[in-house]
Amino acid sequence: YGKRPYGVGFLIIGVDGAGPHLFEFSPTGNCLEYVAMALGARSASAKTYLERNFEKFPEASLDDLLLHGLTALRDTLPQSKELDLDAISVSLVGPGADADLNTAAARSGEKFRIIEGDELKPYFDRIPTRVTAGSAAAAAAAATETSTEATESADPGIGDMQE
Template identity: 60%
Template sequence: MFRNNYDSDNTVFSPQGRLHQVEYALEAVKQGSASVGLRNNTHVLLLALKRSTGELASYQKKLIRIDDHIGIAIAGLTSDARVLSNFMRQQSMTSRLLHNRPLPLSRSVMAIADKAQVNTQEYGRRPYGVGFLIGGHDATGPHLYEFSPSGNCLEYFAMSIGARSQSAKTYLEKHFEKFLDCGLDELIKHGLHALRDTLQQDKELTTLNTSLGIVGPDHKFEIIEGDALAPYLAQMDPKDDGTAQPAPMETDP
């Protein structure tokens, strides 16, 4: 994208009816490392690729626990994600203190969507440059939402965001009909395969660059990383490199 006369502020519409500042924020999400979310009839999974800024730096945190029943996977600016995740935590704490109950997932999603939408409408602000996959389980069952900097929030059976996320979406669209009825271990396997498709051909998922989050009816939101993730990675099918084995040559008897 290049600078033009209509991107000086987020309140300025272009002649085509576009808000360029909001579109730039959406592009920031596409620059972040990939995150994948999917669910079955009982559980929601969030998976994310972690990046390191250098050999001496630790891997960035991509999964964040909001409450016992809510977690998020992020793609985009981690500083913006920290601010928004703290806001979501405050909303959850308020619900428990005032009403003595967990915050319904739909209300948490709408609260953050309203907060983001204000930044697309008021002068002197900028849209948040981060997108979320929000997974949780409440009284109405498991839910998976996508939050974007424009303030839009949509519910999905499976979704991916971030760099090269289209490859993961292709896998999810191909297999999503199996997700609702499959077991938790099989669902994790599908999630890892979708996340692996966002990698370059010579890269693989490892215990260092992968995070897994699980939440369910009797399963508080749990983030699995490091050595605890190794058994799940070991169950993955071999990567298809796209090369076919040559057919054996026929020899005359």
């Protein structure tokens, strides 16, 4: 089968002098570099989130990046499900991964760190509320109704117009 993986897709991350890199290796043998990527079941939802937010990543703090990752992961779940704190582990790889996330030291030294359990709780508490299709439709309908009422009160009706 040559030197490529058979039927496997995977992501590899690394850091060099130019900064962090993320590569996807697909089952077809393609290798592509990305700013953000998701693989697996329901990954399209995570990709959608990442595509909408990737421009914020270069300036984001490590805390914010972790929150973006958890939010993208949450978006892969059906609307009736939420992330389970006990089922999630986050690995930080790269400069300063063993430092406190809120400090400048978080960007120095190449390290590896796993965050799970109670240490993830503050991030779970900050995950934005989902905008469901129903709540988005209700908000759009309310905005349309308000706009229509304002238009009707400001403009004469067709029957009121004079030639």
